[in-house]
Structures are given as C-alpha cells and as structure tokens.
Amino acid sequence: MTTTWYDAPSHAAGAALAERLAQHGMPDAEIRSSGVRVRAAEAARVAAEELGLIANPAGVQSLDVVIEAADPAAVQPFWDAVLGPDLLRRDPTFTVRRLAEPRPLRNRIHVDVVRPSAAVDEARAVTGLEPTGEYGVMLPDDEGNEVDLVPGDPLPGTTDWLALFAAMTFYPTSAPAQLATKVAELADAAGIPLMIDVRAEGVVIDSGKDQWEDGEGADPKFVALAAQIEAAAKDLGLRADPTPLRFVQFGIDAVDVPTVRAFWLALLGYAEDNRPYLSDIYDPRRLNPVLFFQQLEEPRRQRNRISFELAVPEGAVAQRVAAALSAGGRVLSEKPYLVADPEGNEVVIGT
Structure with missing residues (x-):
C-alpha cells in the first residue's frame, strides 16, 4: 500500500486527519507527535490541505526482512509460530525465500521479537524447542536463523x-478514530510522545522502545498518562486485548561497530540513541524498526x-544509494540496487 507522511505540530493535528479519513472508509493511520502516515489517496491530500498539513516524502520508507532458506516450506512454519499473525499490520514484513547455495555459518543479523507471555509459551510449544542462549530466550529455525523470543510482562x-x-x-x-483523538489530546497535554496506530480493528498505543522508563x-x-488513557477507554466502554501485540527489532553483529552503525544511520536517515550503554539507532518518526549493534x-x-529490503519513493533511490556509498557501502548489483555495508550485510534499495 502506498502511503504519505504529513508533518504535523502535534498528536491532535495528526488525529484530526485520521478522523476525517475514517469517514471516507480509510481508517489506517499512524499518528506521531510530529506527523501522521496515511494511505496515499486524493481524499487524504484534500483533507490534509484543509487542515494545513504538508506532505513530506522524507517520511515515507519501509524496512522489511528477507530470510533465505534451502527449504522454505520447512522454515516458514517456524517463523509463523514465532511472529504470530500480524493482525494489526504494524511490523516489518518477513519473507522467506529459497537459498541458492548452503550458508551454514551463523548470521551477523538476528531478530528480537517480544510478545505477551502466553503467546511466547504457545510459540515455544508449536516449535517444540527449548530456548537457549545468553538470556535463555533464543530459538533457531531448522537452518540456523536465530530469534530471541522474549516474553513481556x-x-x-x-x-x-x-x-x-x-x-x-x-x-x-468499532470507532477507532474517537479513541485516537482522545489519546492524542492526553499525550499532547502530558508532553509525552506516543505512537498511536489507528486500524479498523481498534487502536494500538505504544510508547516506543524504552520510552516509558526513567532509568530506574x-x-x-508515563504511568500517569497510561492511567488517563485507561480511564478514557473505560469511559468509551472499551477493554484492552494484549493478544495481537508484539515488538520487533534487529541486531547486527560487527567487528567495527562505529563504522557499520554509521552506514545504517546514513542509509536509513535514523537517529542515534544517546544513552551511553546502548548502540540503538531508530527512525525519528518511529515508523520503522529499531536496529542495534553488538561487538x-x-x-x-x-x-x-x-x-533487509528498503523501500523509498522512486525519486529517493539514487540519494539513498549515494548515502550508502559515502558511508562505506558497496553496490553489488543494480535494478534493483543491492548494497552491502562495510562488513557485508546486505540491503536491497527499491521503490
């Protein structure tokens, strides 16, 4: 689905656009403190113009994942179980494709998935695997691709x-825009950025990784804001359902972490997490997954x-390729562009 990002000065301004589009049968919207992403359509353009919102192509990109396997049919059920159905259409797309030649060694890229505890227990039962690894949460598929499947609390x-x-x-x-508008007002009043994802099925409210913590x-x-949101939902007769929730991020192992990290910052237009004990980089609009780096x-x-597969507007492909090259990347092939970072991790850049 083609989308458009509109810069906006507040959650409430983004929610106003989402509310208008819901009246046109277009409920899906990702509301942030700095703007809103919606389906590209004439109705969205007209409504945004009336609200004084400006389209910004820099906010349109998606980062998805490809897992290659010698036997995709054998590997796919593992990932289906680990990820669960993406009922809320929030996470990067995972695609399993056939591998041309065996690659038996461990990947430098790995996946973290966090889900409600009951969902994690069910996934472990389906795979029949006991978790291992440093934190006791790692599961491998039949060909050695690893995921840390973490239970939430x-x-x-x-x-x-x-x-x-x-x-x-x-x-x-059944009235997601109504709740989203109220949550937007509460978030603006509290001065706390939230991710408010409006769907036909309901509303996901998300702090962003670690943003609910204060170090201790x-x-x-944040807890006070969460309580206000709970009260607002209760006033509307709503009950929370944690079942479809999940968080996904990706780790990259690197010998030269600063160099590899700089490549992905430049390519994706991400921002650095400034906490000294973390290597995270993140989408400043909180639309795409967090990446972190390990020695x-x-x-x-x-x-x-x-x-990875990076999709950007057609006019931005050349700029992204140039950014990758300036940060030490190499073009391996064209049409579409296949680019490797300084240590060989690959990304396709397309539209």
Missing part, C-alpha cells in the same frame, strides 16, 4: 499495558541468510 502501575521493550496496549473498537523503572509521568570478535565472511 505487565507494566507496573497499570492494568491494560504490557512492557514489550516498549509499553503497549490495544483497544478493539517505569516513569511516574563481533572475529569476522564472518559468509553472506547472511537474513537481509
């Missing part, structure tokens, strides 16, 4: 929220079985 001080690296809740409702635990200001002691020359 209730968010302290709340009744409807889960801590899934991000603080999240989901309210099913749950931030009292690799020895190079792994083999190509990964996991890679």
Whole structure:
C-alpha cells in the first residue's frame, strides 16, 4: 500500500486527519507527535490541505526482512509460530525465500521479537524447542536463523499495558478514530510522545522502545498518562486485548561497530540513541524498526541468510544509494540496487 507522511505540530493535528479519513472508509493511520502516515489517496491530500498539513516524502520508507532458506516450506512454519499473525499490520514484513547455495555459518543479523507471555509459551510449544542462549530466550529455525523470543510482562502501575521493550496496549473498537483523538489530546497535554496506530480493528498505543522508563523503572509521568488513557477507554466502554501485540527489532553483529552503525544511520536517515550503554539507532518518526549493534570478535565472511529490503519513493533511490556509498557501502548489483555495508550485510534499495 502506498502511503504519505504529513508533518504535523502535534498528536491532535495528526488525529484530526485520521478522523476525517475514517469517514471516507480509510481508517489506517499512524499518528506521531510530529506527523501522521496515511494511505496515499486524493481524499487524504484534500483533507490534509484543509487542515494545513504538508506532505513530506522524507517520511515515507519501509524496512522489511528477507530470510533465505534451502527449504522454505520447512522454515516458514517456524517463523509463523514465532511472529504470530500480524493482525494489526504494524511490523516489518518477513519473507522467506529459497537459498541458492548452503550458508551454514551463523548470521551477523538476528531478530528480537517480544510478545505477551502466553503467546511466547504457545510459540515455544508449536516449535517444540527449548530456548537457549545468553538470556535463555533464543530459538533457531531448522537452518540456523536465530530469534530471541522474549516474553513481556505487565507494566507496573497499570492494568491494560504490557512492557514489550516498549509499553503497549490495544483497544478493539468499532470507532477507532474517537479513541485516537482522545489519546492524542492526553499525550499532547502530558508532553509525552506516543505512537498511536489507528486500524479498523481498534487502536494500538505504544510508547516506543524504552520510552516509558526513567532509568530506574517505569516513569511516574508515563504511568500517569497510561492511567488517563485507561480511564478514557473505560469511559468509551472499551477493554484492552494484549493478544495481537508484539515488538520487533534487529541486531547486527560487527567487528567495527562505529563504522557499520554509521552506514545504517546514513542509509536509513535514523537517529542515534544517546544513552551511553546502548548502540540503538531508530527512525525519528518511529515508523520503522529499531536496529542495534553488538561487538563481533572475529569476522564472518559468509553472506547472511537474513537481509533487509528498503523501500523509498522512486525519486529517493539514487540519494539513498549515494548515502550508502559515502558511508562505506558497496553496490553489488543494480535494478534493483543491492548494497552491502562495510562488513557485508546486505540491503536491497527499491521503490
């Protein structure tokens, strides 16, 4: 689906556009404190113009994932179980494709998935695997592609929220724009940025990774906002359903972390997480997945079985390729562009 990002000065301004589009049968919208992403359509253009919102092509991109396997039919059920159905259409797309030649060594790219505890238990039962790894949460598919499948916990001080690296809740409702508008008003009044994803099925409210914490635990200001949102949902007769919630991020192992990190910052237009103990980079509009980087002691020359696909507007492809090259990347092929970072991790750049 082709989308458009409109810069906006507040959650409420984005919610106003989402509310108008819901009246046109276009409920899907991602509301942020700095703008809103909606389906590209004439109705959206007209409504945005009437509200004084400006389209910004820099806000339109998607980062998806490809997992290559010698036997995709055998690997696909593992990933279906681990990820669960993306009922709310929030996460990067995972595609399993056939591998041309065996690559037996460990990937430099790996996946973190955080889901409600019951969903994690069910996924482990379906795969029949016992988790291992440093944190006791790693599961491998039949060909060695790894995922850390992490169970989430209730968010302290709340009744409807889960801590899934991000603080999240989901309210099913037949009038999602109504709830989104109220949540937007509360977030603006509290001065706390939220991710408010409006769907025909309901509204997802998300803090963004770690944004609910204050360094010592749950931030009292965020907990207070969460309580206000719970009360607003209750006034509308709504009940939270955590079942479809999930958080996804990607880790990249690198010998030279600063160099590889700089490549992905330049290519994706991401921002750095300034906390000294983290290597995270993130989409400043909070629309695409977080990447983080881990120290690799020895190079792994083999190509990964996991890679990325970056989709941007047609006019931005050349600029993104140039940014990749200026940050130490290499073009491996064209039409579409296949680019490798300084240590060989690959991304297709297309439209």
